[in-house]
Amino acid sequence: MSINRQVLTLDEFTLQQLRNFPSATGELSRLLRDIGLASKRVNVEVNKAGLVDILGDHGTTNIQGEEVKKMDIYANNQLIGVLKHGISCAGIGSEEMDEIEIFDDEISNQSKYVCLFDPLDGSSNIDVNVSIGTIFGIYKRVSPLGSPCTIEDFLQPGNRQVAAGYVIYGSSTMLVYATKRGVNGFTLDPQIGEFTLSHPDIKCPPTGRIYSVNHGNFFQYSEGVRNYINICQKKDKSNGGPYTQRYIGSMVADVHRNLIKGGIFTYPGTIDKPKGKLRLLYECNPFAFIVEVAGGKATNGKDRILDIQPTELHQRTPFFVGSVDMMAELETCLEIDK
Numbered sequence: 246m247s248i249n250r251q252v253l254t255l256d257e258f259t260l261q262q263l264r265n266f267p268s269a270t271g272e273l274s275r276l277l278r279d280i281g282l283a284s285k286r287v288n289v290e291v292n293k294a295g296l297v298d299i300l301g302d303h304g305t306t307n308i309q310g311e312e313v314k315k316m317d318i319y320a321n322n323q324l325i326g327v328l329k330h331g332i333s334c335a336g337i338g339s340e341e342m343d344e345i346e347i348f349d350d351e352i353s354n355q356s357k358y359v360c361l362f363d364p365l366d367g368s369s370n371i372d373v374n375v376s377i378g379t380i381f382g383i384y385k386r387v388s389p390l391g392s393p394c395t396i397e398d399f400l401q402p403g404n405r406q407v408a409a410g411y412v413i414y415g416s417s418t419m420l421v422y423a424t425k426r427g428v429n430g431f432t433l434d435p436q437i438g439e440f441t442l443s444h445p446d447i448k449c450p451p452t453g454r455i456y457s458v459n460h461g462n463f464f465q466y467s468e469g470v471r472n473y474i475n476i477c478q479k480k481d482k483s484n485g486g487p488y489t490q491r492y493i494g495s496m497v498a499d500v501h502r503n504l505i506k507g508g509i510f511t512y513p514g515t516i517d518k519p520k521g522k523l524r525l526l527y528e529c530n531p532f533a534f535i536v537e538v539a540g541g542k543a544t545n546g547k548d549r550i551l552d553i554q555p556t557e558l559h560q561r562t563p564f565f566v567g568s569v570d571m572m573a574e575l576e577t578c579l580e581i582d583k
């Protein structure tokens with residue numbers, strides 16, 4: 246096997262970044278490595294999902310009242326396991342758990358960071374072999390070092406994230422993460438079992454031709470959202486079109502594609518669910534951070550997602566994210582809803 250030494254692994258890359266900051270402790274690099282390890286384990290099981298008896302419903306419901314699949318629990322346990330045994334994380338919040346888990350031990354109480362994650366987003370797609378993903382956001386804690394972390398560490402606005410990322414278990418497995426300095430994507434090389442830098446310095450194109458929305462909810466959307474969808478459908482060569490509608494129903498896959506190709510992803514509120522479906526802390530904040538660092542934009546239809554002060558762990562929000570020019574056109578349409 247020939248190994249291309251020009252290609253950096255995730256560990257090599259984060260260590261290289263660390264060299265630029267001699268005062269850095271390396272805790273964030275270790276945290277990212279821990280998440281990478283957990284996602285490799287999840288990847289192995291996701292790949293076997295059609296073969297082993299891990300498919301199917303676990304028979305319980307999570308705090309959102311949704312069906313929990315076995316893989317959700319497996320992914321959740323893997324992430325908690327690596328972060329608890331690591332030395333960089335003081336506690337976690339998970340979409341699958343009612344409350345935060347505080348790692349109250351001597352080492353964890355000295356750790357700078359807390360992590361919020363959706364261990365397996367789009368899990369209803371596992372049974373049909375569609376891409377799914379893990380989403381995470383990392384915050385520096387506000388509680389004093391040396392003591393257990395507190396709920397205040399988790400209820401910080403998304404603009405306080407020091408890093409955020411996702412793993413997509415798709416036709417290949419990729420880990421993409423952002424810090425304020427940039428967004429970089431790593432593809433899992435199955436031959437060496439390492440994430441390797443494949444998409445350096447990802448930029449979200451300022452415009453695109455893809456819009457992602459659940460059309461089935463059309464008549465549940467506000468007038469502004471319906472107007473925007475109508476505009477997307479009427480695009481032609483004369484005004485930047487035609488547009489293409491793409492909606493997998495697995496946000497990680499939908500936003501990943503739009504991030505690379507340019508586009509807009511929307512999960513608006515509906516008459517039945519004015520706050521929509523997606524969770525601010527586990528899904529929207531990480532993607533808003535990543536897409537903004539890449540040059541795009543994310544709002545709830547009125548305000549910047551990253552400036553929302555969370556009031557509860559599992560809060561939901563309407564979500565609009567994507568290329569800046571497309572977001573500007575959407576915002577013009579949404580004026581009518583204000």
Ligand code: AHM
Pocket residue numbers: 311365366367368369370459494495496497512522
């Ligand atoms: P899930 O993790 O329970 O599958 O829910 C999250 C997913 C997102 O990935 C996706 O964007 C959205 O739910 C799709 O919802 P809908 O089927 O209502 O359009």
